[in-house]
Amino acid sequence: MEALDAALPVLAAMMRLSVPLLLAALAGLFSERSGIVDVGLEGKMLAGAFAAGAAAAVTGQAVAGLAAGIAAACLLGLVHVYACVTLRGSQVVSGMAINIVASGLTATLALAWFHSGGQTPPLPASGRFLPVVLPGAGALAGVPVLGRAYAIVLGGQASLAYLAFALVPVGAWVLGRTRFGLRLRACGENPAAADAAGIPVARMRYAGVMIASVLCGIGGTYIAIAQGAGFGRDMVAGRGFIGLAALILGGWRPWPVLLACLLFGGLDAAAIRMQGVVLPGIGAFPVQAVQALPYVLTVVLLAGFVGRATPPPASGIPYTKER
């Protein structure tokens, strides 16, 4: 019982930490299912984080931060999709470029506009997405385990977090049960067939990448003004790539992707909790090993040693009408 109770804060942290991963992974999902590889998730999230931190600091309103974060990510996404679809350039190079541009751009603008060593100013409460108290949490607090779980695991997340989790069933529904989703998937599986069926492949791919950009913008906003209290240099810290790893581990399907993100979030939470703890026989807790685990798991999956990793067949290949 006590162990369960002690596990609750870790579970809560797991939920919290998996949100940006989930948003990045869902972003990658929409982009890749339409046929465009996106290794630039990290950069888009970073741009979103900076824009959110800056706008929230200037206006004092969290919602303004969200809008700015989405806009910034969409701007970079537009460059990416223009390069990949209209110019038929290398999708990987474009993604890497966006990551590096975002890193330099956000640091430059942060210093130029706010002068405080590359950070945006600390935000007032109105400028942040604070943890939400679910109705009845106080009343249920007395109930052993479940009451606490309700209050701090389910409850106590920022509103953006609930949005992110809600996007999983929404995303699954859009992809699997709507006309838009069917057409989008066709563009990622066999663009020639989609074209023959009268579907505008280029336009669908633009849509896929822009949806991905919006999600990245939300993810960056969460990192900056929900999880954090403002933007700091390179604060996405590789989570865009872990999102990509989760996408691969989840087989490019929304619900397994959610599980992968929870797994990675859980690993992160456990690592933080156990830092400095000395385990019998092993010594200090190997934080770095846990941090590297998502990447190792992805490589193992990609190597085909455990299961198969099959991306959408046309993903990564520019589409040109054959003669």
Add this chain to the structure above:
Amino acid sequence: MNALPRWAEIVLLPALNLLLALLVTAALVLATGNDPVAALRALVVGSLGSADSVGYTLYYATDMAFAGLAVAVAFQGGLFNIGAEGQAALAGMGITAVALNGGALPAVVLVPLAILGGAALGAAWAAIPGWLQARRGSHIVVTTIMFNFIAASLLVWLVVNVLTVPGTMSPESRGFPAAAALPGLGVPGAAPVNLALPLALAAAAGVWLLVWRTPWGYALRVMGGSARVARYAGIAQGRMTVTVMALSGALAGGVAVNELLGAQHRLLLGFTGGYGFTGIAVALMGRNHPAGVLLAALLFGALTQGGAELAFEMPAVPSDVVVLIQGLVILFAGALGNMLRPGLLRVLGRA
């Protein structure tokens, strides 16, 4: 589609891409209320204006040359090696292992041994993704990205948990023995320009010879041109993928040679400094040719040094503006590469 003349393809187009990158950056600098011309001047003066600056420019350029060669040689085989950063980190671990356990070996033996140790680990760290691509079909871009992160975790664990001298605050290994050091070149000024620089030049010459003057190199370029033609020509593509990646990783290890044996003389966190990614920009600008890579490395070395000075002179413009330029170069030269071509064709009267 009509093609541009060779000189336009090799010189004009990259130059225009660089110009575009600089213009966008200048516009940005202007938009933030700073003077782009002053910034540019500070960049140029800061990189070439004094013996110190030139020295540092060369020192940074050495790192970028190695990284650029690594990426370029893999590109010649059609492989996108994003993992130079991680390969350099592993090479650093290899160098450290040899240096700290070299006992009383004289420099003449210890230094080459350390370099070999570094190259071996860097090569291995790249060969694994290469093997995965060749035999299991795992996309090399994703695996090298993952390997970068794994290497970073490994490095942190090694430095913080194993090598840090107990009792000190800064996470770094103890200093290498005096014998495990590349001699400096005696360049005037404070910059740690060392033997790694001529080594980089030698590496560039070696890469050129290998890729353009050997049957192996010919086969590599065919593989990079078309998998079908490579099959027709009877080239063993799986084996070649692993070999070229190993070579690429070994070259990336040159960054560790310059930093650890030439300058820092100890293993410390973050010594790879993002040079692995700069290598991508250098390779793209240099059109994957050693001569171009050396020139582009010099350019980016100047930008890095200039950027540091710029941050000093104009506190409102951070050194990260150089990172921005780097990213824009990759964007224009790489992803948006087809953007200028139709216009250029028209201007040159060949449309």
Add this chain to the structure above:
Amino acid sequence: MTAPPPAIELRGISKRFGAVQANRDVDLAVQPGSIHGIIGENGAGKSTLMAILHGFHQADAGTILVDGSATTIRDSRDAIRLGIGMVYQHFMLVDGFTVLENVMLGAEGGRRLAAGAAQARAGLARLGDEYGLRVDPDAPVGNLPMGARQRVEILRALYRGARVLILDEPTGVLTPQEADDLFRVLRALRAQGCAVLLVTHKLREVMAATDRVSVMRAGRMVAHRETADTTPAELGELMIGRRPALPQPHPAQATGPVLLESHGLVVHDDAGTVRVRGADLRLHGGEIVALAGIAGNGQTEFMEALAGMRRPSAGGINLCGTPVFPGAAFNPAALRRQGLAHVPEDRLRDAMLPQETAADTAILGYQDDRAYRGGLGLLSPGRIARHGAEVMRDYDVRPHGPRLQAGRLSGGNQQKLVLGREIGRGPAVLLVGQPTRGVDIGGIEAIHARLLACRAAGQAVLIASVELDEILALADRILVMSDGRIVGEVPASAATEARLGLMMAGIAPDQTS
């Protein structure tokens, strides 16, 4: 009472691609409730015409009338809207989707799939009953056999209300049983008043299944006939054109030992369809053997297998007396070492890199040869350039510059360069696919002379060609391939265009009446 207008009418359609006039002033009228065959050789312009009808290309000149009204077809959506459906030679289906999803794609019937799905299921059931097109709506297309996939393609077109159905070489990937099923379906469609356009080169099918047939040749429509009123012989002649019989330009000579042989070779293509159904070959030194046939009947895959570019699924290959397949070292490099040279039919895609210089192209595949090395075992640019210049001179590749980028040469000169490279090695066995594709008249003569010289030197030469002129000019023996089998062997002395043309179209010589 006036007769109903034609379902489709084309008047004066012309289309040019660069230097090639693919369609020249084509007229065509297809009646509703009929099966109309379009026949012609490769390059006759059939596919271009159908592509124009389906909106993939736009004609340069001419009018299209659907049900009597003039209209423009800008893209596939316009065509679908006008009731024109197309079943492609290479199916345009998403393998990862179910049959239902493929049928619904582009005609989902609403934003949410659930509503449209019920409608589509009902529609599929109805169509299935009406035309005998049975498929399981929930089966993933990737798991279906070719015949079933084609049914899905047809259903998809019908679901969108196609009243005109175009089928482009539909039986190439079908078993005979599946082909029979297909024609039964087409007859049912005809009974319902649909107009069916059957594009094919198989005369047997045309005779058996169509009501009217139109013949294309060299971009023009040369004849229209009622099928009942014509014969395969007449159609064959119209397809190929009346040309005087050519004299035999080279004397017969005694041949040498068997240098290349295959028995029972079975070869599949990349999609898994069987393309060569058991082919036997005996190639002697000192002879030229030609593989004749309309493109797509297995010659490409047969030659690729003999050259080590494609693994056969069954059978055996011997090169210079040694078994090479099944074998450990079955790859182009090993075969080259044993004396085989190969010029693929698509040299730009398979045998050269456009960005390389001509000199570098001239050593492709032979880069390990010591002759190209200089000091220190490194490649010698001087020797490579000299070799390149030599090849370009000997084979009249213009312009004569070894440092030129190979991609800048014209198609014909590229062909001469690649041929020069391979012939120049003096191989025991030479395989050449479409030796003079894209080459001008002067170049053709030169290349033919070279091939005859190889023959005189005792080398074994196998060519695959769709040009009857070329085959008649070069070959000692002609093997006609149809539908993946060698359906006949004709010695040069007995070969005429008419006879070969009919064999290529699947009609045995005794079935001409």
